Amino acid sequence: MADLVTHMCTALLPGAILGGRWVGPVLLGTVLPDLASRVPGLALEQLHQRGIVEVPDAAMFAWGVLHVPSGLVLLCLISAYAFVEEHRRFVLGGLLVGCVLHLGLDVLQDHHGQGYMLLAPVSLERYELGWIGSEATVTWALPLAAITAVAWGIRLLWERRRSAA
Amino acid sequence: MDALLSERLRPVVLPLAVAVLVSLCGYWIHLNLDGQMGVARLMKRSQEHHGEAVVLSLVTVGALFDDRYEVEEGTLTLTVLGPTDDLVPGREITVVGTWDAEQDAVVAREVHEAHGRPAKKRLGLLGLALTGLLVPAWFRLGPDGVRLRG
Numbered sequence: 001m002a003d004l005v006t007h008m009c010t011a012l013l014p015g016a017i018l019g020g021r022w023v024g025p026v027l028l029g030t031v032l033p034d035l036a037s038r039v040p041g042l043a044l045e046q047l048h049q050r051g052i053v054e055v056p057d058a059a060m061f062a063w064g065v066l067h068v069p070s071g072l073v074l075l076c077l078i079s080a081y082a083f084v085e086e087h088r089r090f091v092l093g094g095l096l097v098g099c100v101l102h103l104g105l106d107v108l109q110d111h112h113g114q115g116y117m118l119l120a121p122v123s124l125e126r127y128e129l130g131w132i133g134s135e136a137t138v139t140w141a142l143p144l145a146a147i148t149a150v151a152w153g154i155r156l157l158w159e160r161r162r163s164a165a
Numbered sequence: 166m167d168a169l170l171s172e173r174l175r176p177v178v179l180p181l182a183v184a185v186l187v188s189l190c191g192y193w194i195h196l197n198l199d200g201q202m203g204v205a206r207l208m209k210r211s212q213e214h215h216g217e218a219v220v221l222s223l224v225t226v227g228a229l230f231d232d233r234y235e236v237e238e239g240t241l242t243l244t245v246l247g248p249t250d251d252l253v254p255g256r257e258i259t260v261v262g263t264w265d266a267e268q269d270a271v272v273a274r275e276v277h278e279a280h281g282r283p284a285k286k287r288l289g290l291l292g293l294a295l296t297g298l299l300v301p302a303w304f305r306l307g308p309d310g311v312r313l314r315g
Contacts, residue, residue: 003285004292012299021313024303031296034289041239048240057205060239061197062190074186080170081179084310088170091313112261112277114222121192124202134223134259135281141288 002105004034006137009144010101016151019159025091029076029098033106036075037067068120072099109134204238207264207271215266221245223257223279233270236260247273257282 007030015023041063048055065071076099080092107116108131115128169178196202200209204221207214227235227242229249235242236258245260246268252258261275304311 003288005288005295008292008295021303021315024300024313027296027299027303031292035293035296038289039293045239049237055240057240058194058198061194061203061205064197064203065186065189065193071186071189074182074189077182078179078186081175082311084307084312085170085172087311087313089166092166092170111222112220112259114220121189124196135279135285138281138284138288 001034001038001134002109002137003141004031005141005145007031007034007102007105009141009148010105011098013144013148013151016148016155019155021090022094022097025094026098026101028079029095029100030102031098032075032079032095033067033072033099033102036072037063037065065120068117069099069103070120072096072103105137108132109136204241204243207243208241208269211264211266211269214264217264219260219262219264219271221260221262221271223259223282226252226254226256226258229254244268244270245273246270247276251278252276 008027011023011027011030015027041060044053044055044059047053048060066075073096076092076095079095080088083091103116103118107118107127108129110130110132111128111134113126113128115126117124118127119125168174197205198209200206200213204224207219221236221238221243224236224238224243227237229235229252232248233244233246234249234252236245237243245262246265247260247262257279259277259279260271260273261277262271262273264270265272303314305314306312
């Protein structure tokens with residue numbers, strides 16, 4: 001999987017250029033798969049490996065489904081209900097777009113055949129394009145973040161001048 | 166879609182969505198515990214997978230021995246047969262090999278160290294912090310739920 005900063009930039013960089021309220025929901029969508037599936041699993045793994053808590057195997061396995069499309073669609077739907085009714089459809093759309101961007105970036109990577117189960121639970125076949133290494137985004141994450149920050153700086157400056165005019 | 170997300174249907178749709186998601190999680194747990202997917206399948210259905218090509222993706226190096234070593238994924242530990250010269254406990258590697266049910270181990274053919282993993286984890290923490298900082302720019306919490314700004 002790609003790093004979280006690069007995932008965020010796939011929403012934030014176009015957002016700096018295009019603007020709009022969609023940026024927030026899409027941004028959340030780009031981090032949701034890893035937030036939901038990796039963070040709890042990693043936290044439990046650390047607790048188990050450090051001997052703080054005896055974590056049953058079942059507790060480790062549950063989270064994987066939150067990184068496949070079927071689980072993510074449900075998670076986005078559930079998350080949309082946290083919003084006021086008039087914003088739900090817009091937010092759900094943004095979250096789903098963000099998740100597509102996330103999985104699209106992940107699938108580009110080479111995991112030696114251990115790709116992503118895009119059709120689970122119907123099929124457990126793994127898919128990956130293998131175009132870039134699994135750690136390839138690490139090299140460009142910070143430069144990309146810097147470019148994104150500059151782009152937002154320019155945008156905010158431009159908006160301030162436009163509203164002052 | 167608006168009807169699906171309406172307050173009127175919320176008492177039905179939301180619990181249903183949660184129930185389906187929890188069921189999916191349960192199914193995922195079953196697939197792993199039953200040995201139908203994941204590293205667990207090698208341990209649960211050892212003979213079935215004898216001779217099968219295996220990829221242990223981003224597992225953590227554990228104990229090292231002369232001609233074998235242990236790798237950890239979550240709460241599971243597997244034995245890998247192969248040279249240990251360049252291995253360091255705690256580092257993450259990807260092992261490509263074959264499952265040997267007789268020896269209850271993976272016979273390694275290739276080992277790839279994930280050099281970028283520590284940096285990736287730091288970027289993950291940075292990403293989490295940035296997400297927390299940036300979210301209020303687009304969302305605000307109101308008495309009736311979260312709202313988009315603007």
